[in-house]
Amino acid sequence: MDLELSDEQKLLADTVNGLLEKRYDPNARLALVQSPDGWSRDLWRQYAELGLLGLTFDEQYGGAGMGVDELAVVMECFGRALVLEPYLATVVLGGALVAAAGSPEQKSAVLPGVAAGETLLAFGYIEPGSRWSLQDIACSATPAGDGWTVSGEKIAVVGGNCADQVIVTARTPDGQLGLFLVEATAEGVRRDAYAMQDGQRGADILFSGAPAVELGGADNALETVRSVLDVAIAALCAEAVGAMDRMLWLTVDYLKTRVQFGQPIAVFQALQHRAADMYVSLEQARSMALLARLALRADDAAERRTLVRAAKLQIDMSARHVGQEAVQLHGGIGMTMEYPVGHYLKRATVIGKTVADADRLTELVGAAGGLVPPG
Amino acid sequence: MELALSKEDRAFAEQMREFFTTEIPAGIRERLGRGEHATKEEFVTSQRIMNAHGLAVPHWPREWGGQDWTPLQRHLWAQEMTLAHVPPPLVFNTAMVGPVIATFGSQQLKERFLPKTANLDIWWSQGFSEPNAGSDLASLKTSAVRDGEHYVVNGQKTWTTLAQYGDWIFCLVRTDPQAQQQRGISFLLIDMTSPGVTVRPIHLIDGGYEVNEVFFDNVRVPVDQLVGEENKGWTYAKFLLGNERTSNAGVGVIKNRIARIKRLAGPLLDDPLLRARLTRLEVETIALEMSVLRVLAREASLPAGMPDPVSSVLKLKGSELQQDASELLVDVLGPAGLAYRESAEVPDGFAALPEGAVDALPTYFNWRKASIYAGSNEVQRQIIAKAILKF
Numbered sequence: 001m002d003l004e005l006s007d008e009q010k011l012l013a014d015t016v017n018g019l020l021e022k023r024y025d026p027n028a029r030l031a032l033v034q035s036p037d038g039w040s041r042d043l044w045r046q047y048a049e050l051g052l053l054g055l056t057f058d059e060q061y062g063g064a065g066m067g068v069d070e071l072a073v074v075m076e077c078f079g080r081a082l083v084l085e086p087y088l089a090t091v092v093l094g095g096a097l098v099a100a101a102g103s104p105e106q107k108s109a110v111l112p113g114v115a116a117g118e119t120l121l122a123f124g125y126i127e128p129g130s131r132w133s134l135q136d137i138a139c140s141a142t143p144a145g146d147g148w149t150v151s152g153e154k155i156a157v158v159g160g161n162c163a164d165q166v167i168v169t170a171r172t173p174d175g176q177l178g179l180f181l182v183e184a185t186a187e188g189v190r191r192d193a194y195a196m197q198d199g200q201r202g203a204d205i206l207f208s209g210a211p212a213v214e215l216g217g218a219d220n221a222l223e224t225v226r227s228v229l230d231v232a233i234a235a236l237c238a239e240a241v242g243a244m245d246r247m248l249w250l251t252v253d254y255l256k257t258r259v260q261f262g263q264p265i266a267v268f269q270a271l272q273h274r275a276a277d278m279y280v281s282l283e284q285a286r287s288m289a290l291l292a293r294l295a296l297r298a299d300d301a302a303e304r305r306t307l308v309r310a311a312k313l314q315i316d317m318s319a320r321h322v323g324q325e326a327v328q329l330h331g332g333i334g335m336t337m338e339y340p341v342g343h344y345l346k347r348a349t350v351i352g353k354t355v356a357d358a359d360r361l362t363e364l365v366g367a368a369g370g371l372v373p374p375g
Numbered sequence: 376m377e378l379a380l381s382k383e384d385r386a387f388a389e390q391m392r393e394f395f396t397t398e399i400p401a402g403i404r405e406r407l408g409r410g411e412h413a414t415k416e417e418f419v420t421s422q423r424i425m426n427a428h429g430l431a432v433p434h435w436p437r438e439w440g441g442q443d444w445t446p447l448q449r450h451l452w453a454q455e456m457t458l459a460h461v462p463p464p465l466v467f468n469t470a471m472v473g474p475v476i477a478t479f480g481s482q483q484l485k486e487r488f489l490p491k492t493a494n495l496d497i498w499w500s501q502g503f504s505e506p507n508a509g510s511d512l513a514s515l516k517t518s519a520v521r522d523g524e525h526y527v528v529n530g531q532k533t534w535t536t537l538a539q540y541g542d543w544i545f546c547l548v549r550t551d552p553q554a555q556q557q558r559g560i561s562f563l564l565i566d567m568t569s570p571g572v573t574v575r576p577i578h579l580i581d582g583g584y585e586v587n588e589v590f591f592d593n594v595r596v597p598v599d600q601l602v603g604e605e606n607k608g609w610t611y612a613k614f615l616l617g618n619e620r621t622s623n624a625g626v627g628v629i630k631n632r633i634a635r636i637k638r639l640a641g642p643l644l645d646d647p648l649l650r651a652r653l654t655r656l657e658v659e660t661i662a663l664e665m666s667v668l669r670v671l672a673r674e675a676s677l678p679a680g681m682p683d684p685v686s687s688v689l690k691l692k693g694s695e696l697q698q699d700a701s702e703l704l705v706d707v708l709g710p711a712g713l714a715y716r717e718s719a720e721v722p723d724g725f726a727a728l729p730e731g732a733v734d735a736l737p738t739y740f741n742w743r744k745a746s747i748y749a750g751s752n753e754v755q756r757q758i759i760a761k762a763i764l765k766f
Contacts, residue, residue: 255764273757276760294378370657
């Protein structure tokens with residue numbers, strides 16, 4: 001069983017952790033959150049130099065040709081440091097969509113720039129009323145000359161504030177779901193940019209007849225999107241585990257150093273047992289983050305999808321528990337913007353509402369017959 | 376979770392499944408699958424078939440019937456056995472006293488006891504807990520005083536599971552009342568037919584009878600029935616309790632309960648509330664199974680018997696999920712499970728009872744024990760807290 005990291009994967013983790021430990025102390029991070037861009041272009045260049053921005057792309061497109069296991073290693077490090085750069089948007093979603101659906105020309109045009117840190121991408125697939133549905137969308141694509149135009153609104157587009165190119169889902173005149181690539185500075189694109197609740201940046205984007213190209217010949221855009229989201233879920237699971245791990249150890253350190261009634265509060269059993277329960281939740285989450293990666297190897301798409309969703313459900317349940325308890329066990333200091341633990345709670349909460357939330361995942365896993373066969 | 380297994384390990388699991396589903400009588404397995412309890416004879420039959428095939432004590436040393444299996448293979452053996460509804464080898468024999476005798480006992484004790492223990496020719500009981508020594512086991516008071524070639528044992532053990540069938544009992548006894556708590560304890564093997572041994576039933580809230588009090592009144596025990604050295608019993612007990620890090624998770628038990636709920640729930644499976652609860656239970660169960668596999672994967676790199684807080688995670692979470700599953704079956708049965716009945720038989724003309732009507736609530740009540748025994752869940756939390764807070 002390869003349930004543990006290989007030596008190469010450990011080295012990758014050490015490299016990424018090494019960089020982030022130097023650059024991502026809580027004060028530096030807070031300064032970044034409050035900066036105009038909200039993240040560091042300098043760090044982005046360093047990620048490019050380390051090969052992280054083309055991690056999973058083919059080598060012919062400037063990538064490192066690695067798999068989801070390595071992606072998960074990076075995302076766990078990012079979760080631990082609470083990284084702000086638009087990695088999910090550009091690499092895990094945007095880059096992966098181009099890699100999966102783009103024509104060879106499109107891949108050559110987009111992916112090397114992404115891997116080099118020159119091009120930022122984002123994926124718009126959520127609309128004001130669509131909630132978790134990929135298909136219940138109003139965005140439309142209309143043929144125009146050699147290309148298309150796209151009209152409609154996408155919301156909660158993570159990285160949408162700074163993306164050079166945005167990939168959107170839209171209905172073509174024959175009612176099919178298509179994937180379209182839009183230059184963010186094109187006429188007919190308006191962005192309402194904002195900081196998201198966790199400090200990452202995003203935007204709602206309004207398209208009014210914006211010029212677009214279809215990504216590949218995408219006969220089955222829906223399946224492509226689902227497959228890319230399966231990988232993104234596994235990546236988010238790893239990120240959440242990194243964040244939870246950090247929350248647990250921040251809490252443990254705090255319990256050991258905070259003195260009240262003349263002794264460290266770690267001596268109080270009410271707090272000890274709650275810390276122990278956090279550890280249990282984290283272990284369950286870690287196990288399912290591992291399953292999410294293993295599941296991506298499954299041949300059967302339905303099985304793969306159910307397992308990946310089950311993994312995120314566990315991670316979301318664990319992250320809610322660990323996050324809430326981490327703040328509670330810190331007391332007042334946990335409520336402050338200055339102290340890091342609350343920022344982890346915020347990121348974990350946003351992950352819980354990314355791609356699908358716990359209720360939706362419960363519904364989907366249940367509808368697929370669950371995980372244990374009747375007998 | 377087959378995805379996490381190598382081809383060889385999958386083949387091993389398949390081989391075990393084949394053995395258990397062909398060699399153990401179907402009648403026994405079907406009864407257990409319907410929620411009934413194994414009788415003494417069924418335990419004996421099952422263990423003797425396994426022993427005849429070298430499958431009763433795979434974790435023992437090879438010369439006493441063990442197999443050179445990996446921790447994962449031992450796990451798959453146990454899991455396939457549970458999933459096939461096979462009565463397991465008696466835990467007191469094969470997981471507790473057997474490994475202690477094999478590791479710390481004299482050659483004479485090994486020869487005298489191990490073959491009969493593996494074959495369930497001797498039914499062992501466990502004499503650890505006392506009325507005032509539960510979670511604080513080391514405060515036990517049952518005394519063994521040396522008198523020539525005998526120890527004279529006086530005191531009381533409790534929660535002794537299935538002692539009504541017991542031939543012998545392995546006991547922790549205090550041999551040095553002056554020494555600090557853990558240091559004055561010895562590990563003694565006692566013939567339950569000895570004069571002065573009395574077994575009294577304890578009736579549990581489910582209406583069943585599985586545990587007992589065992590009284591010792593001037594019981595004379597030959598000194599050659601001491602295991603290892605006098606006053607080292609606590610070390611042996613810790614070895615015994617730390618032997619299998621993953622066995623208390625009970626993933627197979629939980630899966631069986633979930634599978635049965637799905638078989639019995641019928642249209643209720645479409646009820647969104649019930650299905651949501653069931654789905655979350657399934658997800659947590661698979662997470663637990665993955666946690667077990669992660670522990671097994673790194674087992675090889677940990678010294679045997681070394682405490683690992685993850686064993687406590689498995690016991691804590693496993694017992695909770697076992698309990699949750701027992702509760703869900705109660706909810707599936709609803710009012711049909713309210714009557715206390717000894718069997719599913721009803722008089723002529725009355726509607727047949729749905730499966731589970733007899734056992735759902737008794738099992739729910741009975742399984743409240745799971746978060747109390749084998750180190751209460753509060754003790755497990757304490758172990759985890761100690762490991763992470765390092766105080």
